[in-house]
Amino acid sequence: xxxxxxxxxxxxxxxxxxxxxxxxxxxxxxxxxxxxxxxxxxxxxxxxxxxxxxxxxxxxxxxxxxxxxxxxxxxxxxxxxxxxxxxxxxxxxxxxxxxxxxxxxxxxxxxxxxxxxxxxxxxxxxxxxxxxxxxxxxxxxxxxxxxxxxxxxxxxxxxxxxxxxxxxxxxxxxxxxxxxxxxxxxxxxxxxxxxxxxxxxxxxxxxxxxxxxxxxxxxxxxxxxxxxxxxxxxxxxxxxxxxxxxxxxxxxxxxxxxxxxxxxxxxxxxxxxxxxxxxxxxxxxxxxxxxxxxxxxxxxxxxxxxxxxxxxxxxxxxxxxxxxxxxxxxxxxxxxxxxxxxxxxxxxxxxxxxxxxxxxxxxxxxxxxxxxxxxxxxxxxxxxxxxxxxxxxxxxxxxxxxxxxxxxxx
Amino acid sequence: xxxxxxxxxxxxxxxxxxxxxxxxxxxxxxxxxxxxxxxxxxxxxxxxxxxxxxxxxxxxxxxxxxxxxxxxxxxxxxxxxxxxxxxxxxxxxxxxxxxxxxxxxxxxxxxxxxxxxxxxxxxxxxxxxxxxxxxxxxxxxxxxxxxxxxxxxxxxxxxxxxxxxxxxxxxxxxxxxxxxxxxxxxxxxxxxxxxxxxxxxxxxxxxxxxxxxxxxxxxxxxxxxxxxxxxxxxxxxxxxxxxxxxxxxxxxxxxxxxxxxxxxxxxxxxxxxxxxxxxxxxxxxxxxxxxxxxxxxxxxxxxxxxxxxxxxxxxxxxxxxxxxxxxxxxxxxxxxxxxxxxxxxxxxxxxxxxxxxxxxxxxxxxxxxxxxxxxxxxxxxxxxxxxxxxxxxxxxxxxxxxxxxxxxxx
Numbered sequence: 001x002x003x004x005x006x007x008x009x010x011x012x013x014x015x016x017x018x019x020x021x022x023x024x025x026x027x028x029x030x031x032x033x034x035x036x037x038x039x040x041x042x043x044x045x046x047x048x049x050x051x052x053x054x055x056x057x058x059x060x061x062x063x064x065x066x067x068x069x070x071x072x073x074x075x076x077x078x079x080x081x082x083x084x085x086x087x088x089x090x091x092x093x094x095x096x097x098x099x100x101x102x103x104x105x106x107x108x109x110x111x112x113x114x115x116x117x118x119x120x121x122x123x124x125x126x127x128x129x130x131x132x133x134x135x136x137x138x139x140x141x142x143x144x145x146x147x148x149x150x151x152x153x154x155x156x157x158x159x160x161x162x163x164x165x166x167x168x169x170x171x172x173x174x175x176x177x178x179x180x181x182x183x184x185x186x187x188x189x190x191x192x193x194x195x196x197x198x199x200x201x202x203x204x205x206x207x208x209x210x211x212x213x214x215x216x217x218x219x220x221x222x223x224x225x226x227x228x229x230x231x232x233x234x235x236x237x238x239x240x241x242x243x244x245x246x247x248x249x250x251x252x253x254x255x256x257x258x259x260x261x262x263x264x265x266x267x268x269x270x271x272x273x274x275x276x277x278x279x280x281x282x283x284x285x286x287x288x289x290x291x292x293x294x295x296x297x298x299x300x301x302x303x304x305x306x307x308x309x310x311x312x313x314x315x316x317x318x319x320x321x322x323x324x325x326x327x328x329x330x331x332x333x334x335x336x337x338x339x340x341x342x343x344x345x346x347x348x349x350x351x352x353x354x355x356x357x358x359x360x361x362x363x364x365x366x367x368x369x370x371x372x373x374x375x376x377x378x379x380x381x382x383x384x385x386x387x388x389x390x391x392x393x394x395x396x397x398x399x400x401x402x403x404x405x406x407x408x409x410x
Numbered sequence: 411x412x413x414x415x416x417x418x419x420x421x422x423x424x425x426x427x428x429x430x431x432x433x434x435x436x437x438x439x440x441x442x443x444x445x446x447x448x449x450x451x452x453x454x455x456x457x458x459x460x461x462x463x464x465x466x467x468x469x470x471x472x473x474x475x476x477x478x479x480x481x482x483x484x485x486x487x488x489x490x491x492x493x494x495x496x497x498x499x500x501x502x503x504x505x506x507x508x509x510x511x512x513x514x515x516x517x518x519x520x521x522x523x524x525x526x527x528x529x530x531x532x533x534x535x536x537x538x539x540x541x542x543x544x545x546x547x548x549x550x551x552x553x554x555x556x557x558x559x560x561x562x563x564x565x566x567x568x569x570x571x572x573x574x575x576x577x578x579x580x581x582x583x584x585x586x587x588x589x590x591x592x593x594x595x596x597x598x599x600x601x602x603x604x605x606x607x608x609x610x611x612x613x614x615x616x617x618x619x620x621x622x623x624x625x626x627x628x629x630x631x632x633x634x635x636x637x638x639x640x641x642x643x644x645x646x647x648x649x650x651x652x653x654x655x656x657x658x659x660x661x662x663x664x665x666x667x668x669x670x671x672x673x674x675x676x677x678x679x680x681x682x683x684x685x686x687x688x689x690x691x692x693x694x695x696x697x698x699x700x701x702x703x704x705x706x707x708x709x710x711x712x713x714x715x716x717x718x719x720x721x722x723x724x725x726x727x728x729x730x731x732x733x734x735x736x737x738x739x740x741x742x743x744x745x746x747x748x749x750x751x752x753x754x755x756x757x758x759x760x761x762x763x764x765x766x767x768x769x770x771x772x773x774x775x776x777x778x779x780x781x782x783x784x785x786x787x788x789x790x791x792x793x794x795x796x797x798x799x800x801x802x803x804x805x806x807x808x809x810x811x812x813x814x815x816x817x818x819x820x
Contacts, residue, residue, distance in 0.1 A: 062769060098687060278508075282638050
C-alpha cells in the first residue's frame with residue numbers, strides 16, 4: 001500500500017474529530033508524535049491553571065479548600081478518569097505519581113492475599129514498575145519476593161504463591177497490548193490478583209477494567225491524558241476490594257476524618273484510603289482540563305481514528321522505509337497508540353527528525369517510537385512525518401555528529 | 411503593654427522589609443494570617459507558572475526535559491531550599507508530599523540502624539506524621555514498631571532500640587519550637603537518629619539542620635515557603651548518610667541512570683536516590699518562585715521581623731482579649747511564626763473574624779491559630795486583626811448560627 005498525500009488530505013477532511021485539533025495550540029512547524037510520553041496542553045488547561053493560581057490560590061487563599069472544591073479534587077477527578085477506563089467513579093482516585101501508587105497497590109495486593117508472597121512481573125517491563133516492586137520486596141524481606149520472568153513464560157509462572165501479577169496493559173517499548181480480560185482470568189484461576197499499569201493505554205485505546213475483572217490498576221496523567229508534565233497519577237481499586245485492602249502510605253488525606261487530627265490513623269472506608277498527602281492543586285487543575293477534553297470525545301470515534309492513524313503510519317513506513325524494523329504488532333487491536341520501529345542508528349534518526357520538526361522519541365538500544373493521538377494528530381501529519389523519515393534514511397541525513405550527540409534526556 | 415495603631419504604623423514605616431509586600435497581590439480587605447497553612451502566591455509564581463505551562467509545556471513539549479531544565483528541577487530547587495534550612499545543596503531534593511517523604515526517610519532510618527526497631531514520636535504530633543509511621547510499622551510487622559509517648563517523656567524514652575526520633579521542629583498546634591541541636595544530641599547519645607519535620611519552620615524561622623547535626627528531615631513547600639497549594643515537599647539527608655541510606659520507594663527517577671531503562675534498580679549515588687517518580691513540573695515552577703523570593707530576603711532581618719510581629723500579636727491579645735488563653739510559648743525564640751490561642755468557642759470566633767476579612771484557622775477542640783510572615787504581614791495588620799478579635803469577643807459577635815456552622819475543611 002502506498003497512500004498519496006492527497007488521500008491523506010481526504011482522510012483529514014472526512015475525520016469527524018478533526019475539529020478537536022483546535023483545542024490545542026501546537027507550535028507551527030512541528031509534527032508532534034510523542035503524546036505517548038508527554039501529551040500537549042489543551043488550551044483549556046492553560047486557562048484553568050491560570051484561574052486556579054490567580055483567582056483561587058491568590059484571591060480565596062486558604063478558604064479555597066472549601067470554596068473551590070480543592071478537598072474533593074482527588075476523588076472528583078478520579079471519578080472522571082473512571083469513565084475513561086471502564087471503572088465506577090468510586091473506584092478511582094488521583095494521587096501521587098504512578099510509581100508511588102504502584103507501591104501502595106502492590107503492598108495492598110499482598111494485604112488482600114495473606115500467606116502469598118510472590119509479585120510476578122515480566123522482564124523488560126516499564127522500568128519504574130520493576131524498580132518499585134524491587135523496593136517493596138527488599139523492604140519486606142522474606143514476606144515478599146519479586147519474580148521476573150520473560151513475557152512468554154509469564155502466564156505459566158502464575159502459581160499458588162502469587163499474590164499479584166503486575167503488568168502494563170500496553171508495553172512502553174513495543175506497544176504490545178495484553179488481552180486484559182484473558183490475563184486477569186489466568187491470574188484469578190490461580191487465586192492471584194491482576195494489577196494493571198494502564199499508563200500507556202488510558203486515554204489512548206479502549207480500557208475496560210471492570211469488564212476485564214481487573215483487581216487493581218495504576219495509570220499516568222501526563223501521557224495520553226494530556227494532564228501536564230509530571231501530572232498526578234491515578235489508581236483503581238475494584239469495589240470488591242475496597243474496605244479490605246490495606247496500603248502502607250497512610251497519610252492524613254486517607255484518614256476517615258482528615259480534620260479530626262487524631263493520633264491514630266483510621267483509614268477512610270472508600271477509595272480515599274488509597275490517597276496520602278495534600279492534593280497538588282495546581283497540577284490537578286491542568287490534569288482536570290485534560291480529562292474533561294477526553295470526556296467530551298466520542299470514545300468509539302477516537303478509538304477508530306487512533307487505529308487508523310497508527311495503521312497508516314505502519315503502512316507508509318513499510319512501503320517507504322525498508323531499512324526499519326517493526327517492533328510493534330501489526331494489528332491495531334494488539335497495539336496501543338504508539339508505533340515502535342527499530343534501527344541501529346535510531347537515536348540519530350530521531351534527532352534528525354526533530355531537526356525537521358518531527359518529534360518522536362528513542363528508547364535504547366535501537367527503538368524509535370512515534371505516537372499518534374485521535375485528539376490532535378492529522379492524517380497528513382502522519383504522511384509528512386513518514387516522508388521526512390523516508391528522506392532522512394534515503395539521504396543518510398541522520399549520519400551527522402550533531403544528530404549522534406547524546407542529550408541528557410533521550 | 412498596649413501599643414497604639416500609630417505606633418504600629420511607625421513600625422511599618424521603619425520596617426526594612428516593608429517593600430516585600432509588593433511581591434504579593436493580596437486581596438483588598440483581607441488580613442491574611444494563615445500563611446502557616448497555605449502561603450499566598452508571590453506575583454512571580456503566577457508569571458512563572460504561566461510561562462512554564464505555555465512556553466515550555468506548550469511550545470517545547472517533550473524537548474523541555476532537555477531544553478528547560480525539567481530533569482534537574484528536583485535537585486536544583488532542593489539545592490535552593492538547602493540554603494534556607496542550613497543544609498548543603500547536595501543534601502536536599504524536592505519530591506512527592508511531606509507524608510510520602512517521611513515514609514521514605516523513616517524506612518531509611520531503619521536501614522541506617524540495622525537491628526533497631528523503634529521509631530519514637532510524641533503524642534499529639536502532626537497527625538500525618540504519626541499516621542505514616544503507623545503505616546510503615548504495620549507493613550514491617552515485628553521489624554519495626556512505633557512508640558508514641560507524651561512530649562515530656564520523649565527524651566527519656568530514647569533507648570538502644572530507637573532507630574530514629576521523629577519530631578516536628580515547630581508544633582502545628584502550639585507553635586512550640588524544639589531545640590533541634592539539644593534533642594538531636596540526646597538521640598545521638600543513644601545511637602539513634604534524629605528525623606525532623608520542618609514543615610512549620612522552614613521559611614519561617616531560623617533552621618540550621620547541619621549545625622544541629624540533624625540526620626534526616628522532611629518539609630512542606632506550601633506553608634511558609636509559598637510554593638502553592640499541595641506544592642511538592644522536600645527531604646534532607648545529611649551527607650554522612652548519603653550512599654548508605656536505603657529507601658523503599660525506588661522509582662525510575664532515583665535510578666543511577668534513569669534513561670538506561672534497566673530491569674534492575676541501581677540507586678543513584680546522591681540525594682536523587684531519595685526521589686521516586688516523574689517531577690511535577692507545573693507545581694515545581696510555582697514552588698521555585700516562592701523559594702527564590704525567600705532567598706532574596708536577608709534572613710536575619712526576616713527572623714527579627716517575624717519575632718517582632720508575633721510578639722506584638724501576643725502582647726496586644728493579652729492586653730485586649732483576656733478571654734483568650736495562650737497556647738504558644740511567650741518567648742519568640744521558643745516559637746514558630748504562628749501564635750495559638752484557646753477559647754471554647756474558637757471555631758465560631760475564627761469564622762466571625764473571617765467574615766471581617768481576618769483569616770486565621772482553627773484546630774479542634776479549641777485552638778485558634780494566627781500566623782505572621784516577615785514577607786507580607788504588616789504591623790498595622792496585626793494591630794487591626796487583634797482589634798477585630800477584641801471587638802468580636804467584647805460584643806460576642808461570634809455567637810451566631812452562621813459562625814458556628816461547620817464547614818468541611820476547618
